[in-house]
Amino acid sequence: MSIRASQLFVLILLLGLSRIGSPAADWKIESGQNKDAPGEKVDFLEGGKPIARFIYGKGQFKPYLHVFAPDGALLTNPGLDSNGKTTGLYPHHRGIFIGWKIESALGTDDLWHMTKGCTMTLDRIVRTDVTSSDKGGSAKLVAAVGWHAAKKDESGSNLLLNEQRTITIHREGNGALLIDCLFVLTPERDLRFVGDLQHSGIHFRASNEVATRAKETAYVYEPDKVVKGSDLKWVRLIFPIGEHWYASTQLNPPSNPVEELSMRDYGRFGYFFKRSLKKGEPLTLSYRFVIEEAAKPSPELLVEQRKKGQALYDAFVR
Numbered sequence: 001m002s003i004r005a006s007q008l009f010v011l012i013l014l015l016g017l018s019r020i021g022s023p024a025a026d027w028k029i030e031s032g033q034n035k036d037a038p039g040e041k042v043d044f045l046e047g048g049k050p051i052a053r054f055i056y057g058k059g060q061f062k063p064y065l066h067v068f069a070p071d072g073a074l075l076t077n078p079g080l081d082s083n084g085k086t087t088g089l090y091p092h093h094r095g096i097f098i099g100w101k102i103e104s105a106l107g108t109d110d111l112w113h114m115t116k117g118c119t120m121t122l123d124r125i126v127r128t129d130v131t132s133s134d135k136g137g138s139a140k141l142v143a144a145v146g147w148h149a150a151k152k153d154e155s156g157s158n159l160l161l162n163e164q165r166t167i168t169i170h171r172e173g174n175g176a177l178l179i180d181c182l183f184v185l186t187p188e189r190d191l192r193f194v195g196d197l198q199h200s201g202i203h204f205r206a207s208n209e210v211a212t213r214a215k216e217t218a219y220v221y222e223p224d225k226v227v228k229g230s231d232l233k234w235v236r237l238i239f240p241i242g243e244h245w246y247a248s249t250q251l252n253p254p255s256n257p258v259e260e261l262s263m264r265d266y267g268r269f270g271y272f273f274k275r276s277l278k279k280g281e282p283l284t285l286s287y288r289f290v291i292e293e294a295a296k297p298s299p300e301l302l303v304e305q306r307k308k309g310q311a312l313y314d315a316f317v318r
Contacts, residue, residue, distance in 0.1 A: 027139045029128045029234055037080045043141045044169050059084050062120035064097040067291050073241050077205045089207030093268050098202045101195030106149040112199045117150035154179035161187045176292035186282040193275045197260040203270030204248050210267035212241045218297035219263050220306045235269050236309040240296045249292035249309055251316045256301040288316050
């Protein structure tokens with residue numbers, strides 16, 4: 001073997017070894033006190049930088065997920081400042097979150113606005129995992145969450161349902177961040193999910209900066225002329241943060257119940273349905289959120305954004 005050939009062989013070997021080791025090294029999960037707002041956090045780190053943050057604990061009335069841009073900019077709404085005071089428009093909208101108005105023998109509880117003492121509390125972090133693969137690896141969190149009514153029954157319990165929330169995050173080769181959210185909701189008593197499309201469901205809320213620039217946001221969605229029905233597939237918001245533009249897409253697979261799609265120009269969107277649930281019979285909901293950089297909306301670019309949204313959905317349902 002010539003010197004040049006041997007050098008090339010060593011270089012290829014080193015590159016191969018670095019690729020084998022890099023996916024697991026790139027992903028990390030860290031827990032601790034949240035310094036930016038009340039409560040605790042679980043950070044999803046990629047290359048040492050936070051790309052998502054699960055928020056819960058004292059001072060927070062429900063767990064939710066923050067999302068960060070590659071440059072560290074916060075893309076989602078916190079609702080609270082570092083002193084625990086509400087901030088911005090509609091501060092009960094926080095990151096990627098779930099909430100519903102619920103009817104039961106205990107009355108009607110608003111677990112969207114979280115009023116009159118009802119709460120969602122994190123019971124425990126079930127587990128966290130970091131995996132490696134040829135596609136770059138992923139990070140996963142599984143959390144147990146209790147949904148509680150404002151009033152208690154004769155036994156002293158106000159538990160409405162137990163939720164197991166699984167969040168799995170990985171990065172596509174094109175730079176898009178994929179966030180898979182699985183919600184398994186097991187009622188502890190007979191109840192009914194009620195409310196309306198603006199005040200119940202599973203939603204994404206962009207940073208409050210978007211609310212101050214609402215006229216600059218744009219949506220594309222499928223079907224493109226209907227926001228009500230059983231065949232709602234995906235919705236994509238294009239929004240600005242600083243001088244940069246981003247797109248957030250929610251993919252709604254056929255396995256989910258769905259009735260309506262909510263879209264607000266201040267940066268909140270998500271899917272809604274009503275459903276009666278029997279005690280002990282779980283309801284499973286699965287959504288994918290895709291976060292990526294985008295270009296400022298224009299009629300021509302929105303055509304491309306529609307194609308992108310459909311391609312993401314087709315890949316997801318496969």
